[in-house]
Amino acid sequence: MRYLVTGDQMKEVDHYTIDTIGIPSLVLMERAALAVVCEIEKLVNKKSRIWVLCGNGNNGGDGIAIARMLHLKGYRTTAILAGKRESATRETMIQLEIAKKVGVDLVDYPDFTFGECDLLVDALFGLGLNREVLGSYREIMDQVIASGPALTVAVDIPSGIHSGSGQIMGIAFRADVTVTFGWEKLGTMLYPGKEYSGTVVVAEIGFPEQSLSTIKSEFFTFEPGDANKVPLRPAYSNKGSFGKVLVVAGSRNMSGAAYLSSLAAYRTGAGLVKIFTVEENRTILQSELPEAIIATYDPKEADASTEAFKELLGKQCEWASVIVLGPGLGRESYVKNLVEEVLTNAYVPIILDADGLGAIADNPDLTGYFTENIIVTPHLGEMARLTGSSVEAIKKNLIAAAREYADRFGITCVLKDAVTIGALKDQRTYVNSSGNSSMAKAGAGDVLTGIIAGLLALGLEESDAAALGVWLHGRAGDVVQEKYGGYSLLASQLTEEIHTILQEQTR
Numbered sequence: 001m002r003y004l005v006t007g008d009q010m011k012e013v014d015h016y017t018i019d020t021i022g023i024p025s026l027v028l029m030e031r032a033a034l035a036v037v038c039e040i041e042k043l044v045n046k047k048s049r050i051w052v053l054c055g056n057g058n059n060g061g062d063g064i065a066i067a068r069m070l071h072l073k074g075y076r077t078t079a080i081l082a083g084k085r086e087s088a089t090r091e092t093m094i095q096l097e098i099a100k101k102v103g104v105d106l107v108d109y110p111d112f113t114f115g116e117c118d119l120l121v122d123a124l125f126g127l128g129l130n131r132e133v134l135g136s137y138r139e140i141m142d143q144v145i146a147s148g149p150a151l152t153v154a155v156d157i158p159s160g161i162h163s164g165s166g167q168i169m170g171i172a173f174r175a176d177v178t179v180t181f182g183w184e185k186l187g188t189m190l191y192p193g194k195e196y197s198g199t200v201v202v203a204e205i206g207f208p209e210q211s212l213s214t215i216k217s218e219f220f221t222f223e224p225g226d227a228n229k230v231p232l233r234p235a236y237s238n239k240g241s242f243g244k245v246l247v248v249a250g251s252r253n254m255s256g257a258a259y260l261s262s263l264a265a266y267r268t269g270a271g272l273v274k275i276f277t278v279e280e281n282r283t284i285l286q287s288e289l290p291e292a293i294i295a296t297y298d299p300k301e302a303d304a305s306t307e308a309f310k311e312l313l314g315k316q317c318e319w320a321s322v323i324v325l326g327p328g329l330g331r332e333s334y335v336k337n338l339v340e341e342v343l344t345n346a347y348v349p350i351i352l353d354a355d356g357l358g359a360i361a362d363n364p365d366l367t368g369y370f371t372e373n374i375i376v377t378p379h380l381g382e383m384a385r386l387t388g389s390s391v392e393a394i395k396k397n398l399i400a401a402a403r404e405y406a407d408r409f410g411i412t413c414v415l416k417d418a419v420t421i422g423a424l425k426d427q428r429t430y431v432n433s434s435g436n437s438s439m440a441k442a443g444a445g446d447v448l449t450g451i452i453a454g455l456l457a458l459g460l461e462e463s464d465a466a467a468l469g470v471w472l473h474g475r476a477g478d479v480v481q482e483k484y485g486g487y488s489l490l491a492s493q494l495t496e497e498i499h500t501i502l503q504e505q506t507r
């Protein structure tokens with residue numbers, strides 16, 4: 001697990017480290033510059049033409065220190081100063097004085113002649129970027145982009161990318177490598193910033209871990225090694241020890257979603273899975289997944305909300321320790337009754353997905369039954385229906401959208417996109433770092449609900465199950481992509497790779 005920060009949080013961490021702990025700002029800057037130089041040396045040789053584009057803030061100060069180090073090592077380096085020297089920060093002024101004394105080629109932007117560039121070091125804006133890039137800065141960036149540097153290394157974050165949201169502030173550099181300091185910023189984790197950042201290297205430059213305690217470090221992601229967070233299945237156990245997952249899913253002509261969710265729950269470690277579906281699905285599900293128990297209902301009874309139907313559903317809910325509600329339910333009117341009955345009868349974690357969410361969107365009063373053990377897993381379209389916002393607006397700030405919905409009801413909201421966000425009920429926010437575009441396929445969401453259900457069945461609570469489930473699902477997708485490339489993934493293949501990730505457990 002690693003923490004992520006916004007630019008503003010990182011600034012607080014900087015201040016605490018400098019002012020309270022007493023590590024001088026210039027020491028941090030020197031280490032930051034060294035870390036970037038270390039990456040640059042992997043990319044170029046002494047014949048390469050290197051431009052270091054420096055702004056007036058401390059990102060520019062890092063840049064001037066980088067230019068000095070490269071110059072002293074014998075690289076052909078020019079530092080281009082984009083702002084007025086007299087308005088530079090204290091640290092950047094000191095860097096300028098040092099650079100002058102050791103003979104760094106320092107050129108003010110208007111005097112610079114653009115030519116060929118093998119490597120651009122982007123030190124124009126870092127965490128301090130707080131508005132649209134306009135005027136002369138925009139002109140400089142346009143000109144640098146037009147001169148087409150062969151490679152770009154960004155210092156801390158590509159200039160133009162907002163460090164908190166990943167949004168482009170008018171214009172941005174596209175980096176091949178971004179060397180960031182201390183902790184990764186949300187801006188390089190979230191699109192479009194993620195795409196503009198290239199490979200992100202997180203350099204440790206001397207921030208003590210306690211500096212993080214000054215902020216509420218609520219953002220995190222998982223990484224290889226975190227498979228250990230999946231609970232062990234103790235030897236002295238039986239199938240009942242590992243949870244009973246009820247999958248309320250499927251409808252006429254739609255059995256696949258129920259199948260995929262159930263299979264994924266089993267593959268993740270659940271002991272027993274029961275599918276509650278319409279009678280038409282019985283044969284196909286029994287033959288595809290004989291390990292599952294099948295119980296069926298009559299949609300007409302569900303539609304009329306008969307006592308018999310209520311009793312039948314009540315019994316299923318009583319049996320279950322985890323419920324998946326929604327995949328492939330369709331949009332018939334009886335689905336509302338089904339969803340309402342489950343929400344009122346169940347006192348166990350419920351993963352509400354797909355058509356289950358559709359029923360909520362169509363009948364907003366149903367949110368009145370939400371309790372803290374609900375996990376919703378909408379994709380952007382479903383989120384738009386749930387909230388009445390547009391997909392575009394949600395996309396602009398995924399974290400805020402997921403957080404707002406989760407906090408409104410005190411539930412966990414997994415907002416599925418290229419970078420899936422888990423707004424957890426315990427106030428932490430998970431930002432996913434696994435997965436790839438080959439997973440943008442029908443059925444992938446059903447597998448995710450099944451994985452989360454499996455983790456709940458193993459005993460994780462909702463927040464951990466949601467975050468870890470998203471990560472496992474993405475990792476499985478990465479394994480499938482490695483084997484089959486970016487086009488051919490089938491959702492069922494995700495279930496076949498869950499074991500690959502679980503086998504990474506090192507205990």
Ligand SMILES: NC(=O)C1=CN([C@@H]2O[C@H](COP(=O)(O)OP(=O)(O)OC[C@H]3O[C@@H](n4cnc5c(N)ncnc54)[C@H](O)[C@@H]3O)[C@@H](O)[C@H]2O)[C@@H](O)CC1
Pocket residue numbers: 014018024025026028029032055056057058059060062089124125126127128129130131132133134137155156157169181
């Ligand atoms: N001691 C420290 O505080 C450390 C800071 N570090 C570096 O310092 C950076 C942060 O430095 P700063 O806070 O000075 O911020 P920046 O260097 O990112 O620049 C901020 C400056 O740009 C201006 N600005 C913001 N948006 C603009 C826009 N759209 N158009 C024109 N001007 C704009 C701001 O008014 C400010 O003057 C980090 O990203 C990192 O690279 C590192 O050296 C590590 C240590």
Ligand SMILES: [K+]
Pocket residue numbers: 059122123124125126154155156157158159
């Ligand atoms: K930068």
